[in-house]
Amino acid sequence: MQIQSQVQLRPFNTLGLDAVAAYYVQVHSAEDVVRAIDFAETKQLNLLVLSGGSNLLLPPEIHALVMHMHIQCIESVAEDVVSQTIRVGAGQNWHDFVLWTTTQQLYGLQNLALIPGMVGASPVQNIGAYGVEVGEFISAVDVYDRVLKQFSSITAQDCHFSYRHSIFKDNPDRYVITHVSFRLLKTADLKVSYGDLKAAMQDELTAENLQKQVMLIRQQKLPDPAQFPNAGSFFKNPVIALSVFKQLAVKFPDIPHYPQNNDQVKIAAGWLIDQAGWKGKQLGPVGMFDKQALVLVNYTGATLNEVKATYQAVQYDVYEKFNIRLEPEPVLFNDSGLIQVHLD
Ligand code: FAD
Numbered sequence: 001m002q003i004q005s006q007v008q009l010r011p012f013n014t015l016g017l018d019a020v021a022a023y024y025v026q027v028h029s030a031e032d033v034v035r036a037i038d039f040a041e042t043k044q045l046n047l048l049v050l051s052g053g054s055n056l057l058l059p060p061e062i063h064a065l066v067m068h069m070h071i072q073c074i075e076s077v078a079e080d081v082v083s084q085t086i087r088v089g090a091g092q093n094w095h096d097f098v099l100w101t102t103t104q105q106l107y108g109l110q111n112l113a114l115i116p117g118m119v120g121a122s123p124v125q126n127i128g129a130y131g132v133e134v135g136e137f138i139s140a141v142d143v144y145d146r147v148l149k150q151f152s153s154i155t156a157q158d159c160h161f162s163y164r165h166s167i168f169k170d171n172p173d174r175y176v177i178t179h180v181s182f183r184l185l186k187t188a189d190l191k192v193s194y195g196d197l198k199a200a201m202q203d204e205l206t207a208e209n210l211q212k213q214v215m216l217i218r219q220q221k222l223p224d225p226a227q228f229p230n231a232g233s234f235f236k237n238p239v240i241a242l243s244v245f246k247q248l249a250v251k252f253p254d255i256p257h258y259p260q261n262n263d264q265v266k267i268a269a270g271w272l273i274d275q276a277g278w279k280g281k282q283l284g285p286v287g288m289f290d291k292q293a294l295v296l297v298n299y300t301g302a303t304l305n306e307v308k309a310t311y312q313a314v315q316y317d318v319y320e321k322f323n324i325r326l327e328p329e330p331v332l333f334n335d336s337g338l339i340q341v342h343l344d
């Protein structure tokens, strides 16, 4: 394990922001994690866990130790008639792991193909796509607990998974995730409730075809970060009270909406942004993508401040038109390496 100083993180975040880490280390094992934390504590530095860098916003200078997650392994740890449990290192590439499960005829994760990032980040925001959330298939998350200073295993139930949320979001400086265990099914239970996906599948209802169609749809619709640096959906879909929705629908009868539990309704944030005039629109070097208005793109070497100027302008215009405040999805770090609340 080698700790380096003054390391440029632009290649390690998909939005392509310039960000120099005062200290940087790649960790390849659970032991490396403890050694890196000891170093940070000795130097009185905060710790920033960096994985695939596809869901975060970094400032130009970070006075902290950036721990870059590289723990890799895939092992079968349990099996019964209907399922097999696979334990995976946090630094394993997510999409490659999904493809591997399909080749092993293990099912559940196919709707989540082509999501960028690493396995260890998947429980953090309970990644989801096309009606599936990863929390449905996680059995346990192995962590180093920085408060108790010990390794432990957190059951899925104790992770408190909800829509793009988990205990890891509630306790950002407490856990370093080292491994995730997935209980995958031997017989596929296909989820094809999303319109685009259902139409694309036609009559070939297999998990392999489902995965293929998810990949094709995503490749057509979403910008490749290598060409158009981005952090995926920039805002969460707002979930509002049914009573508020009913008032809104009087004025905007076409508003795409999806009823949730407890008298709540999910609204498509991309539609709100489009209606507010931001689809394909730029403010300086940063804009909302023309094929999917929910994705913010850094077109030409923007700074974090320029990214903030654009997303705050989008928030303002959506609020003016719909009285709905959009909440950014990517995690924002400050120059001490701590997670910050997004401000208006
Ligand atoms: P990072 O961005 O590196 O980290 C994200 C957060 O998790 C940070 O706070 C980090 O500190 C923390 N973290 C990461 N790893 C660990 C660890 N091992 N221990 C403790 N904390 C950790 N998301 C979806 O949910 N669904 C999608 O369909 C989707 N599509 C996307 C498409 C594109 C083109 C892009 C760019 C992003 C998309 N995302 C999507 C967002 C993103 O890919 C996911 O949130 C992904 O899980 C982030 O993984 P990462 O490895 O890049 O994490």
Ligand code: NAP
Pocket: 128, 129, 130, 131, 193, 194, 195, 196, 221, 222, 231, 232, 233, 234, 237, 256, 258, 268, 269, 270, 292, 294, 329
């Ligand atoms: P889409 O299919 O055009 O749908 C637009 C929005 O409506 C989605 O955000 C989705 O909410 C919601 N929706 C559509 N059909 C639904 C249904 N049958 N039931 C409930 N909600 C429905 O979305 P898209 O932009 O092409 O993305 C496809 C999937 O990939 C979505 O699940 C999306 O979340 C995911 N994705 C996520 C990111 C990210 O960075 N977080 C980036 C790209 C794609 P949900 O978002 O709640 O599913």
